[in-house]
Amino acid sequence: MKSVCIVNGSLRGKKASSLQFLKDLSLRLPDAEYSKTFLTVKAKVKENYPEDMLSSLARADAIVFVFPLHNYGLPGALMRLLEDYHKYLRTGREYKKGTKVYVIVNCAFPRPGETTGEAVRVIRNFCRRLSLDWRFAVCIGTGPVVVATKGIPFLYPRLKKAYAEIASDVRGGDSERRSDYLIKPVIPESIIAMIKRHYERTGQMIEKNTTPEQA
Amino acid sequence: MNTLLVLDKDSKTKLSEDLKAKLVRTLEEKGHRVEVFELGKNDVSPCLGCLLCLTKHPGECVNKDIVNEIRKNVKKYSATFYLTPVLFGHSSSTMANVMNRGTGSHHWQVIIGFGEDIDDEERSTFIDLTVKHHGKADIVHPGMDNQVDAFVSRSMEDNRMICEALRTSAG
Numbered sequence: 028m029k030s031v032c033i034v035n036g037s038l039r040g041k042k043a044s045s046l047q048f049l050k051d052l053s054l055r056l057p058d059a060e061y062s063k064t065f066l067t068v069k070a071k072v073k074e075n076y077p078e079d080m081l082s083s084l085a086r087a088d089a090i091v092f093v094f095p096l097h098n099y100g101l102p103g104a105l106m107r108l109l110e111d112y113h114k115y116l117r118t119g120r121e122y123k124k125g126t127k128v129y130v131i132v133n134c135a136f137p138r139p140g141e142t143t144g145e146a147v148r149v150i151r152n153f154c155r156r157l158s159l160d161w162r163f164a165v166c167i168g169t170g171p172v173v174v175a176t177k178g179i180p181f182l183y184p185r186l187k188k189a190y191a192e193i194a195s196d197v198r199g200g201d202s203e204r205r206s207d208y209l210i211k212p213v214i215p216e217s218i219i220a221m222i223k224r225h226y227e228r229t230g231q232m233i234e235k236n237t238t239p240e241q242a
Numbered sequence: 243m244n245t246l247l248v249l250d251k252d253s254k255t256k257l258s259e260d261l262k263a264k265l266v267r268t269l270e271e272k273g274h275r276v277e278v279f280e281l282g283k284n285d286v287s288p289c290l291g292c293l294l295c296l297t298k299h300p301g302e303c304v305n306k307d308i309v310n311e312i313r314k315n316v317k318k319y320s321a322t323f324y325l326t327p328v329l330f331g332h333s334s335s336t337m338a339n340v341m342n343r344g345t346g347s348h349h350w351q352v353i354i355g356f357g358e359d360i361d362d363e364e365r366s367t368f369i370d371l372t373v374k375h376h377g378k379a380d381i382v383h384p385g386m387d388n389q390v391d392a393f394v395s396r397s398m399e400d401n402r403m404i405c406e407a408l409r410t411s412a413g
Binding site for chain 1: 283286287288289290291292329330331332333334335336338339341342363364367370371374375376
């Protein structure tokens with residue numbers, strides 16, 4: 028049985044698009060075949076991320092980072108997790124070299140190919156530094172729109188294929204390089220811009236009264 | 243000319259202290275009044291990604307910490323300088339939390355990464371991450387920032403060269 032550590036890099040709680048993508052991926056990783064651990068980044072960390080979180084990353088056969096793009100890079104809370112993990116390993120802790128690493132990144136812009144590349148490169152650098160096995164990224168444009176429309180049949184076959192490929196790649200043994208998946212929303216950009224304006228204006232991006240302590 | 247300098251106090255090294263000293267000297271020689279904020283992990287909350295600072299209450303973050311105070315006064319600065327350690331080609335979490343929350347001057351931002359063991363790919367990632375999409379190249383929030391520059395220092399000599407380059411543009 029393969030152990031998979033799935034990291035939710037969003038602080039937006041139940042409203043996070045990343046959480047929806049994480050759940051969809053999890054459905055493709057049945058409990059009978061995969062031992063799954065779910066980690067969520069924290070807004071407040073006392074000294075470092077707790078050791079049980081860091082050891083879950085160290086023990087995993089595969090790690091999937093699911094996160095929203097922040098300023099074209101990683102959310103600060105996820106970057107903190109990577110820093111703490113790096114520091115944890117530098118103290119000589121055992122970890123699995125060759126752990127397979129995947130990224131599911133969603134951005135607010137409809138063309139993920141133009142915005143997500145550098146964040147993916149950061150994770151690739153992380154893999155290179157720690158001798159982990161970088162596999163591929165799934166880059167999703169306008170995450171909230173994809174979440175809102177993903178239930179409509181036949182809309183996102185490439186996204187479903189990407190989830191299936193993560194599942195088979197974790198299970199499989201080949202080391203062939205895979206290409207990244209770029210998922211664009213099916214709705215025209217002009218309509219997305221209108222939805223985005225409404226969405227932002229009405230403040231629906233976060234659960235009301237969420238503070239860092241509650242997130 | 244009011245200039246803001248923000249740096250990561252948890253990641254001070256000889257290299258970063260040398261950079262800070264040279265940078266402050268260069269800016270002051272050019273007539274800047276430099277206000278320095280040294281912030282650590284416990285001072286700064288991360289961006290929640292709610293965008294309420296852009297929509298419901300522009301300029302004000304839901305996190306009421308020092309970064310929110312900096313952001314409220316952002317208009318008084320004609321330039322913002324960030325000094326950040328570079329890990330995997332990314333700024334430190336503390337500095338990412340500061341930058342992601344809109345603390346940069348809309349006129350001119352300079353982001354300087356430092357670290358003696360930054361390799362070429364990390365250097366290139368950092369430069370692309372901080373410059374490729376910002377300033378005039380920003381397609382998601384066009385027109386938000388005027389000019390964004392980035393540098394990476396791996397040595398004291400790099401510090402000297404960066405300050406020399408800035409001496410021309412800081413006037």
